[in-house]
Amino acid sequence: MKVLHIINSLNIGGAQNLLLDSIDYYKKKNIKITVLSLSTNFKPLTNQKSDVIKVIDSDNPKSFKSFFCLFKYLNNHEFDIIHAHLFPTIYYCSIFKKIGLFENPLVITEHSTYNKRRKHKINKPIEKFIYNEFDKVVCISDGTEKQLNKWLKIGHKTEIIYNGVSLNKFVSKKSIVNIEDKNIIKIIMVANFLPQKDQLTVVKAMKRLDKRYELYFVGDGSEISHIKKQVEKLNLDERVFFLGKRNDVPNLLRKMDLFVLSSKWEGFGLVVIEAMASGLPVIASDVIGLSEIVNGYGALFELGDFESLSKKIFKLTQDNQIYSEYVSKSILRANHFSLEKMVNNYIDLYQNLIE
Structure with missing residues (x-):
């Protein structure tokens, strides 16, 4: 054929x-x-x-x-x-x-x-x-x-x-994370900088989290200059990092503790499955296309609600048992795709x- x-x-x-x-x-x-x-x-x-x-x-x-x-x-x-x-x-x-x-x-x-x-x-x-x-x-x-x-x-x-997803590319072999004792908690979002992706909501959520939390953006696009200005305005320069376009996303995901996606809409959210396959707990906006994948296996927050997002990030990273449960749920969900x-x-x- x-x-x-x-x-x-x-x-x-x-x-x-x-x-x-x-x-x-x-x-x-x-x-x-x-x-x-x-x-x-x-x-x-x-x-x-x-x-x-x-x-x-x-x-x-x-x-x-x-x-x-x-x-x-x-x-x-x-x-x-x-x-x-x-x-x-x-x-x-x-x-x-x-x-x-x-x-x-x-x-x-x-x-x-x-x-x-x-x-x-x-x-x-x-x-x-x-x-x-x-x-x-x-x-x-x-x-x-x-x-x-x-x-x-x-x-x-x-x-x-x-x-x-090519699951073998993303499967993580890292040991069980003791999230309570980590000095730095690394959050990642992989998405092009477009109005659809709404990175600003994640930046605003970071302002409500303490200095243990770091945010890594992967991607490029028309909105990146605006987001960088907002990061500077909120004095988050030392905790929010822009990694640009990358070819080593599987390796980056293995180094992170949590995945966030704040999109206004998605058809499916393939990157969510990649993060789940990497053993990362996922927090995503409650929109069609993402909720279908994440509901019951990760955490959802109302679109644009940065306060709710910050609270969910904090809750998920304060208890080893809760964190481990979400890791297991992520891996289980990824295996379906x-x-x-x-x-x-x-x-x-x-x-x-x-x-």
């Missing part, structure tokens, strides 16, 4: 990381996979998988050049399944199928519970027109499916396949569409 995955770019991000990590699992199942990026903006180490990765020579996936080059590529290559990710890639593929460029099954993955196109009802008929060409729309969580069907009512096309299981589910889907 020949499968083409098309994505805007291979820069650092949840969907991008997931796709790159899954390549080896597809190969083990004898799937001839090709990954096509619509721009040259890609993460380091991508060249290690250069045998399956193809890149369109463009710096902007929304450009006419990317659109035309994708048209040309699809016109010159044959695949059994075409699988598209993210906007505008999903729009391009829908249009190409509409005009008869290819007849193969077209699959997309819906990676989020929300996007800006849903802000305006005028976009709904356009979206219905686009989504009509997809043979299957894979939603990465129950919340993602519900929000999509609330918007477009296309339940006959949707199927839930949960994201997965292996990358191998996810890939197997996709292969089953592809085979059903071909048959």
Whole structure:
């Protein structure tokens, strides 16, 4: 089976990381996979998988050049399944199928519970027109499916396949932590600096915690300058650290004591599973996409409520028994979301569409 995955770019991000990590699992199942990026903006180490990765020579996936080059590529290559990710890639593929460029099954993955196109009802008929060409729309969580069907009512096309994590990359072998006796408690949040991620809430929570607590941000983005200014304004320079984009996230997670994610919305929150697999207790905002994963296995706080977040951080790190219980819950939860299981589910889907 020949499968083409098309994505805007291979820069650092949840969907991008997931796709790159899954390549080896597809190969083990004898799937001839090709990954096509619509721009040259890609993460380091991508060249290690250069045998399956193809890149369109463009710096902007929304450009006419990317659109035309994708048209040309699809016109010159044959695949059994075409699988598209993210906007505008999903729009391009829908249009190409509409005009008869290819007849193969077209699959997309819906990676989020929300996007800006849903802000305006005028976009709904356009979206219905686009989504009509997809043979299957894979939603990465129950919340993602519900929000999509609330918007477009296309339940006959949707199927839930949960994201997965390469668990072996994140499993921690560190000894049991005596959290009560630690002089420094290290908190980490891994997320790009975008309005969606709301790092400011975590910064404000830090102001209410004593000097034993340190916060480490991993990621980059348009909001980072603003967040840095707020850190300075709150005199947290010596306790809040910005690590930028990193390729050693598994190793960083092993050095931390607690994981926090304050997003306003998420499709799934893959990084939460990575943290859980690393044996970190997780505290996350109580929003669709995160609550589905964290509820019962970690702690949830109301969106934007930094006082509640600070109290939960404090409570979780003051008692060894409570902390250890959350560590065990995290590991248990992570084991439900292996990358191998996810890939197997996709292969089953592809085979059903071909048959």
